[in-house]
Amino acid sequence: MSLEEAIGKAKNLIYESLAYDFTYRPCDSNFSNGYFRTNEYVLGYLKKVDLKLSKYVLTVLASGDQAFSLISEGIKNIDTFDVNALSEYIALGLKRAMILKYDYQAFLDNLFLLTDQKVRIDNDEEMAILSDLLPFMESKYRMFWQTLIDYTTKVQKETGNNRNLIHILDKNDVTNFYNYRKMVNFLKNDAHYQRLRENIGKANITFQEANALNLPNTFRGPYDLVLLSNILDYFDFQWGDHWDYKMLKKYEENLAQIIVDNGVVMLEYVFEYESLATIFDNCYPLIDGSKIVASDLETEELIVLPRYATHTSKDAIILQRKKG
Numbered sequence: 449m450s451l452e453e454a455i456g457k458a459k460n461l462i463y464e465s466l467a468y469d470f471t472y473r474p475c476d477s478n479f480s481n482g483y484f485r486t487n488e489y490v491l492g493y494l495k496k497v498d499l500k501l502s503k504y505v506l507t508v509l510a511s512g513d514q515a516f517s518l519i520s521e522g523i524k525n526i527d528t529f530d531v532n533a534l535s536e537y538i539a540l541g542l543k544r545a546m547i548l549k550y551d552y553q554a555f556l557d558n559l560f561l562l563t564d565q566k567v568r569i570d571n572d573e574e575m576a577i578l579s580d581l582l583p584f585m586e587s588k589y590r591m592f593w594q595t596l597i598d599y600t601t602k603v604q605k606e607t608g609n610n611r612n613l614i615h616i617l618d619k620n621d622v623t624n625f626y627n628y629r630k631m632v633n634f635l636k637n638d639a640h641y642q643r644l645r646e647n648i649g650k651a652n653i654t655f656q657e658a659n660a661l662n663l664p665n666t667f668r669g670p671y672d673l674v675l676l677s678n679i680l681d682y683f684d685f686q687w688g689d690h691w692d693y694k695m696l697k698k699y700e701e702n703l704a705q706i707i708v709d710n711g712v713v714m715l716e717y718v719f720e721y722e723s724l725a726t727i728f729d730n731c732y733p734l735i736d737g738s739k740i741v742a743s744d745l746e747t748e749e750l751i752v753l754p755r756y757a758t759h760t761s762k763d764a765i766i767l768q769r770k771k772g
């Protein structure tokens with residue numbers, strides 16, 4: 449999608465939100481609200497993979513938190529994809545600029561101010577934070593955010609609606625900020641964050657608008673590691689009733705074309721695995737909208753993540769290792 453088209457679509461989102469209090473939130477659209485922070489325990493699942501062997505990685509972009517976590521762990525070659533074109537402007541535009549500009553504490557403070565939905569900052573304060581980031585962006589991203597800053601300020605005045613720009617664009621209003629800090633590698637502590645800042649300039653990170661349904665259409669790889677977040681939760685839109693274990697096998701076979709032998713695919717992030725899947729005696733679908741239950745899995749590993757953040761439930765991942 450061109451810069452002009454992305455700006456036009458972003459303006460629509462902003463106008464509809466400020467003039468009509470309307471926010472449409474489909475998760476697989478080519479331009480809709482995006483994630484400014486992950487809702488996954490990325491630090492937990494990256495521990496399950498030997499990152500020293502992961503030289504070439506393909507990951508969903510979303511908030512950028514998966515990619516930035518990988519960079520903080522020293523990975524230099526990362527291809528990213530997303531169906532939502534806005535994710536590029538969020539992650540590689542805004543978030544990257546925050547990493548370049550801020551030290552650890554300032555990054556946390558400003559991300560909190562911009563993205564915690566319980567915080568309402570003054571419109572001028574928000575625009576000042578965003579404007580100060582513009583010099584740290586590549587020109588395409590600078591153009592996008594500068595236009596949005598100007599347009600939002602105008603429409604906020606016209607409509608008398610002072611909803612914050614980032615709150616309008618943000619889809620993740622769930623994750624508590626205090627927990628978020630402990631979910632990604634690069635925010636573990638000051639040293640990890642410094643490693644990200646040192647590595648980010650040296651990393652080769654690309655972005656493609658692509659649908660995870662057929663990644664070999666767009667990417668050649670071969671990759672040592674592929675991270676798919678919980679995208680498979682949305683495949684029922686295409687596959688409906690056919691979304692079962694057989695389809696997962698076909699999907700894995702197709703993806704295997706771009707994976708090295710012994711490469712790893714993080715196929716699915718399962719939210720609240722313990723509270724849902726185990727209580728319902730393994731009848732609960734592991735992947736939303738599918739028929740796949742835990743006892744179906746033959747060659748995949750189901751790894752439970754003891755997510756410190758919620759004491760009542762545990763998350764899990766479905767991992768597939770390609771045989772050598």
Ligand SMILES: C[S@@+](CC[C@H](N)C(=O)[O-])C[C@H]1O[C@@H](n2cnc3c(N)ncnc32)[C@H](O)[C@@H]1O
Nearest residue numbers: 475476486487488510530531532659660678679
């Ligand atoms: C599945 S969503 C959920 C948020 C995620 N758990 C995280 O931590 O960021 C993550 C990203 O996947 C993208 N997405 C959804 N369906 C997709 C698809 N079929 N192909 C590519 N990206 C997709 C969304 O646009 C979003 O940016």
